[in-house]
Structures are given as structure tokens and as C-alpha cells.
Amino acid sequence: MGLDKKAAPRAVALAACLFACVAAVEARADEIVQGVLQLRWGDAPHATKSGASPPAQFEAWLDAGPGRRHRLDVAQAKRAAGDLYALANRRVAVSYGMRANIASAGKVMSAAPAEPVISAIVPADRVPQRALAAGQDGRVMAAAPMVGSTRWVTLMCKFADMGAEQKPRAYFQSQYGNAPGQLGHYWSEVSQGAIDLDGSSAHGWYTLPKPRSAYVATVNGRPRADLSLLFADCTALADAAVDFSGVQGVNLMFNAELDGSAWGGGACATLDGAYACTRATWNPPWSFNNLAPLAHEMGHGYGLPHSDNSDGDADTYDNPWDLMSDAWRRAATDATYGLLPKYLNMYQRDRLGWLAPGQKRTVAADNRDTHEIVLDAAGPGDAGGTQMLVLAMPTQPDPYRTVVYTLEARRRQGVYESALAGDAVIIHRIEDYGIARSVDTDTPAADFSGNEGSMLKVGEQWSTPDERHWVQVVSETARGFVVRVGPRTRAMSAPTPALLQGGTAQRAGVAVGAPPPPVVARSAPPPVRRSRGCEAVPRVLRLPMVCALLVR
Incomplete structure (x- = not known):
């Protein structure tokens, strides 16, 4: 693999900054190669009743010019780049190093040869500075706007x-x-x-x-x-x-x-x-x-990865709320063009620069107040109201472990959304630099999230697993829903409806959908619908890109 001499100093500086951010096992940067990062996803057709869909395929390549294409180890590329998906179809610098083989006890196996590994992948093109600003979740985003x-x-x-x-x-x-x-x-x-x-x-x-x-x-x-x-x-x-x-x-x-x-x-x-x-x-x-x-x-x-639901299995095609997961089910049909696409989740649309600042709102991780927010569903005739509500969580040293939750309103309306499972607030857990998983409040989580457990409706409430934030859907509007968001130090002054599996709300003498009682301060958190399935998703420790992205 050749070395681009003019780009080497800049890429080395970026890689060195990355190495300074975290402890790395790579011994040295032996080589830096520039090229266009190609990410490719393979998708099988919708499964028949006889079985589940074949697993999705994903591969990464570096194209350094005619006849110089290098296949990248996906696991290494994700660790080295951080937000790998934001670098799709962009010119990048890939730094290679050598890593010694490590025995299970943590000792270096001197007899085994060292392995070449990808130590850093950083952007080598010019991106608008606003694309490198902190995102709604507090993390540095590398995605270039698509406009x-x-x-x-x-x-x-x-x-x-x-x-x-x-x-x-x-x-x-x-x-x-x-x-x-x-x-x-x-x-x-x-x-x-x-x-x-x-x-x-x-x-x-x-x-x-x-x-x-x-x-x-x-x-x-x-x-x-x-x-x-x-x-x-x-x-x-x-x-x-x-x-x-x-x-x-x-x-x-x-x-x-x-x-x-x-x-x-x-x-x-x-x-x-x-x-x-x-x-x-x-x-x-x-x-x-x-x-x-x-x-x-x-x-x-456009560089969008797959979305998923929260059941923790290997099937990525089981979230019908998102085109980038299940494109087939809950889709409207056209006589000429067959199944029509649904919308993308709001977080991915924001990454591509498609939401105006006034259309997204963030509740800080240390929020101490109760907010009532009108959450509009996107669609024809958008009025510019809030369309994405972000519940921030504490930032972790490893950006891959930093999680946020987003809320969006979905309505069965228009050409593309008319066949959805229902009108509701949909919650997504965002992790691993942009992978969106719809939250399911059923226990265990359903295999297919076109269920009641994936829909938060009027009179129902939910909290983040650590009970840092709680959310209640107060009422329905012509374009979406009114939601109430509060911290764990606040609770309802009277018991809220008991929420049964599947989203059924029931309480003696209180009608489903009736306005909730006033919000008052109390030391205990409110009763919540908890999502346990999304907490079971395993994670792999990966190197962060924060320093590398800031050195431009």
C-alpha cells in the first residue's frame, strides 16, 4: 500500500491526537494510506412465512485509486473511526500499526508475530465546520450535511x-x-x-x-x-x-x-x-x-446505517417505524411502484442536516425542571414545530457507551405513513454513534416492534432505565402530541394508570387518555414503563474520535 506524502503529516497529527486521548495497544504507526471510504450494506428480500430474513451484510473498503482497493476489517474500522458511518463516501486517512498478540492472561506472546491493525481513520477532506460541532447528544459529529x-x-x-x-x-x-x-x-x-x-x-x-x-x-x-x-x-x-x-x-x-x-x-x-x-x-x-x-x-x-429494535437479536429488519430497518412491513402500496418507503427516524434525518434548530429540543442530563412540549409529527405542510426531543444522558469516556434517547411523533397520514401500526410517540435509543433502536416496553421485548409496546400513547408514561428522565403523553393535537418531561426527583401527585403489557392502560375510575394530575415535587420517581430488552444489547469497547475530529 502506498503512502501519500503530502497528506501524511496532517494525518499523523490527527492519529497522534487520537492516541493521546486513550490508551492504545498499537506499537507505532507504520503506514498511512489515503483514499475514499466505501461502506456497503447487503439486504435480502423480505422473509416469507417459512423463516426469518437472512442476516444483513456489511463491509468496508478503502479505494486509493485504480487497482488499489483494500478491504478493511469492520471491527477494527469501527474502533478506529468512531463515527464510521459519517465518513462513508468521503476521503479519509487510514493509519496502520502493529499489535502484539496477547495471551488470555494478558501477557505478550513473544513467539507469535505481531498483527497489522487499523489504528485510526480520520477525515482527509474539507467538511463545513458546522458539521464538526457537538451534536444534540453532546458528542462531536462528523457527518457532512446532505443538502x-x-x-x-x-x-x-x-x-x-x-x-x-x-x-x-x-x-x-x-x-x-x-x-x-x-x-x-x-x-x-x-x-x-x-x-x-x-x-x-x-x-x-x-x-x-x-x-x-x-x-x-x-x-x-x-x-x-x-x-x-x-x-x-x-x-x-x-x-x-x-x-x-x-x-x-x-x-x-x-x-x-x-x-x-x-x-x-x-x-x-x-x-x-x-x-x-x-x-x-x-x-x-x-x-x-x-x-x-x-x-x-x-x-x-447517503451513508445511513441500519436501524433496529430492542429485542437484542441479530435481525436488524424488525423495526417497521424506520425505512432503514424494515422497509417492507407497514408500508403503503402503490399500483405502479409497489411498496412505498416510510420515513427515516428523526435522529438520522438530523445527522444529514434535515432538521432546523427550532425543530429539535434537548433535555439536559442534569435537568431539574418539568417541561411540557408540543411534539409535532413530520409530514406534508410542516409548521416548523418541535419534531425531535432528545433526552441527554451523562457523557461517557468511551463515546460508544454514551447513549441518548429520542422521541418523535408518528401519525398515519400522507402518502408514506398511512400504513403505520398506529398514532403514537416513538422512542429510539441511540448508541454506537448513530445506531437507532426503537424502544419496546414489553417484557421481554417483542421480536417485531410494530406492537403496542413500541407506541407511547395518551395517558401512558415511560422513563429511562436509570430513571433520570420520565416522559408522559398528556394529550393529542392535530399534528402530534403534548408530552410532559421531568427529572427523577419529580413525580405525579396521584397514582398514574397502571400500564399492562402491550400498552393497555387501566385504573379504577380514570378513563384512558384523561388528562394527568398536576405535577408536584416529590423524592420518589413516578411509576414507569421500563424497557429491559434494549439494555441487553452487548457493546464492544472502541476507541473514541473526539480529539482527532477537533484537530482540523
């Missing part, structure tokens, strides 16, 4: 040994339209006008130079698509006819199954005569026949 025109190009490519063309070019072109139920309209609405797909276009069908077997190999008994080769060959066929200048992403459509998954992330190839990197998706027919999975892959192109 303005994000032009995508669709390329339809068919394998040399398969002639089927499932959809005409006009269908793919119309997917980018600005009418309700089309991608242009969806991304404009979910971003609240921050981005559009103006100028996006579709081209093809092009016949690839090789049969499908040349692109899909069997690795360890399973099919594996060569995504980089598919991207290079498909874009080469379209290069003469397509203007790639300024393109933000390329959606590749194939006329047959790939390796059982659709993929989203980034890719590099020669475009318009120059080597360039862009966002990319790879879609078999079941993906482009429905806008929901296609939008899910585009979300990965």
Missing part, C-alpha cells in the same frame, strides 16, 4: 446470457418523478425540502460483456456478487451517453438475481474519462419493483 440537488442516474444492465428486460426505461425514469409516491417527491418530503433529485435520469438496457456467472462467484458455499466489477462494466457501457459530472449516485438495475441481496453504499470507476467515486446501489428485480427497498439502498448511499 441541495442530489442527482442520481439509473443504469439498467442485463447479463450477457440473460435477455429479459422486466421494465422499460420509462418506468425507471418515472421513479424519479416529483409526484406523490415517486422518489423525487419522497426524498424532498422526508428531508423537508433539504434535498431533491432534480436532473436524475435513467438509461439502458445495456448488455454486460460477460454472463452472470462471471460476476457472481461461490465463496464459502454461498453466492457472492463482484459489486465493483458490476459497477465498472455497467458504467463503462453507459459512459458515452451519460453525463456523470456532478452525479451524487448511481442506481444499477439488473435483470436477474445477484447474490440474494440488494446492495447500497459507494463505488469507484472511470466516469467521463476520470477515476471518480460516487454513491451506488445494486438492485435485482425484486428491489426495483418496489420503491421501499430501492429507497432503503439509496439511504445506504
Whole structure:
């Protein structure tokens, strides 16, 4: 791997600052390589009744130029970068070091050779300074805002040994339209006008130079698509006819199954005569026949990771409140475009710069007051009210252990949200630099969070596991809900409704949804609905990026 001499001093300084922040086991920084960080997520189609969905796939690559692509160990990359997802499709500097093998007793195994490891991954591009400011949870955020025109190009490519063309070019072109139920309209609405797909276009069908077997190999008994080769060959066929200048992403459509998954992330190839990197998706027919999975892959192109629920299992596709988890269930349907995408969770939208400062509000970790807040659901005709409420928690030395909770109102309304499970306040636990897990108050947590336990409704309340904050839904408004938030030193002056499993509220002589009694000070915390499943998620100690991000 080569060393970029001009960038080395700056990257070394960033890496040195990172090393100064925490104790590291790496002996020295042997090499620094610059390139574009490519993160790729693979998603299988929705599972049938016969079984669960295959696990999601995730891989990381560093593209240092033509013929110089290096696969990164994902666990090492996450530890070294901190907020790895915020660096997707950006130029980064990767520092490699050597780590001695450690025996189980903690002693160095002198006979075993040292292992090369990734010691730091830091941004090497220029990012607006506001992107490096502290986020709503108090942690430094590295995500670059995604605003303005994000032009995508669709390329339809068919394998040399398969002639089927499932959809005409006009269908793919119309997917980018600005009418309700089309991608242009969806991304404009979910971003609240921050981005559009103006100028996006579709081209093809092009016949690839090789049969499908040349692109899909069997690795360890399973099919594996060569995504980089598919991207290079498909874009080469379209290069003469397509203007790639300024393109933000390329959606590749194939006329047959790939390796059982659709993929989203980034890719590099020669475009318009120059080597360039862009966002990319790879879609078999079941993906482009429905806008929901296609939008899910585009979300990965924008750098969004998977979301999840709080049951602690390995299935990431069980949160139907979020496009980046379960794109299939609780989705509205269109006669032309199949299943339509739902909204993203508010935290991810904020990371991309799609919420105005007045649309988010944070309750400090040391809050001592009770607040009553009108929480509006996002949607058509947004009035600019509060749409995300953040419950801050104490900052931990290891940023991965710093957790916050977010609240957002969801309503069955409009084109994309009409098939949701209900109208409610949805709580997400945010950890590991942006992984959002919907909170389920059932015990144990349900496998699928389209349940009553995932919805906080009028008359119900919940507290954070440490009882630092408690939240009660007071009433419903035309656009959302009124919520009351208080610290653990305050409680209700009279017993609140007993909350049964599944969200059923019941108390003698008090109707469900009746206004709660006044708030008064008391030493004991209020009765709460507790989320135990989300506390069972294991964590791995990872190196923080705070110092490295601040040295710019």
C-alpha cells in the first residue's frame, strides 16, 4: 500500500491526537494510506412465512485509486473511526500499526508475530465546520450535511446470457418523478425540502460483456456478487451517453438475481474519462419493483446505517417505524411502484442536516425542571414545530457507551405513513454513534416492534432505565402530541394508570387518555414503563474520535 506524502503529516497529527486521548495497544504507526471510504450494506428480500430474513451484510473498503482497493476489517474500522458511518463516501486517512498478540492472561506472546491493525481513520477532506460541532447528544459529529440537488442516474444492465428486460426505461425514469409516491417527491418530503433529485435520469438496457456467472462467484458455499466489477462494466457501457459530472449516485438495475441481496453504499470507476467515486446501489428485480427497498439502498448511499429494535437479536429488519430497518412491513402500496418507503427516524434525518434548530429540543442530563412540549409529527405542510426531543444522558469516556434517547411523533397520514401500526410517540435509543433502536416496553421485548409496546400513547408514561428522565403523553393535537418531561426527583401527585403489557392502560375510575394530575415535587420517581430488552444489547469497547475530529 502506498503512502501519500503530502497528506501524511496532517494525518499523523490527527492519529497522534487520537492516541493521546486513550490508551492504545498499537506499537507505532507504520503506514498511512489515503483514499475514499466505501461502506456497503447487503439486504435480502423480505422473509416469507417459512423463516426469518437472512442476516444483513456489511463491509468496508478503502479505494486509493485504480487497482488499489483494500478491504478493511469492520471491527477494527469501527474502533478506529468512531463515527464510521459519517465518513462513508468521503476521503479519509487510514493509519496502520502493529499489535502484539496477547495471551488470555494478558501477557505478550513473544513467539507469535505481531498483527497489522487499523489504528485510526480520520477525515482527509474539507467538511463545513458546522458539521464538526457537538451534536444534540453532546458528542462531536462528523457527518457532512446532505443538502441541495442530489442527482442520481439509473443504469439498467442485463447479463450477457440473460435477455429479459422486466421494465422499460420509462418506468425507471418515472421513479424519479416529483409526484406523490415517486422518489423525487419522497426524498424532498422526508428531508423537508433539504434535498431533491432534480436532473436524475435513467438509461439502458445495456448488455454486460460477460454472463452472470462471471460476476457472481461461490465463496464459502454461498453466492457472492463482484459489486465493483458490476459497477465498472455497467458504467463503462453507459459512459458515452451519460453525463456523470456532478452525479451524487448511481442506481444499477439488473435483470436477474445477484447474490440474494440488494446492495447500497459507494463505488469507484472511470466516469467521463476520470477515476471518480460516487454513491451506488445494486438492485435485482425484486428491489426495483418496489420503491421501499430501492429507497432503503439509496439511504445506504447517503451513508445511513441500519436501524433496529430492542429485542437484542441479530435481525436488524424488525423495526417497521424506520425505512432503514424494515422497509417492507407497514408500508403503503402503490399500483405502479409497489411498496412505498416510510420515513427515516428523526435522529438520522438530523445527522444529514434535515432538521432546523427550532425543530429539535434537548433535555439536559442534569435537568431539574418539568417541561411540557408540543411534539409535532413530520409530514406534508410542516409548521416548523418541535419534531425531535432528545433526552441527554451523562457523557461517557468511551463515546460508544454514551447513549441518548429520542422521541418523535408518528401519525398515519400522507402518502408514506398511512400504513403505520398506529398514532403514537416513538422512542429510539441511540448508541454506537448513530445506531437507532426503537424502544419496546414489553417484557421481554417483542421480536417485531410494530406492537403496542413500541407506541407511547395518551395517558401512558415511560422513563429511562436509570430513571433520570420520565416522559408522559398528556394529550393529542392535530399534528402530534403534548408530552410532559421531568427529572427523577419529580413525580405525579396521584397514582398514574397502571400500564399492562402491550400498552393497555387501566385504573379504577380514570378513563384512558384523561388528562394527568398536576405535577408536584416529590423524592420518589413516578411509576414507569421500563424497557429491559434494549439494555441487553452487548457493546464492544472502541476507541473514541473526539480529539482527532477537533484537530482540523
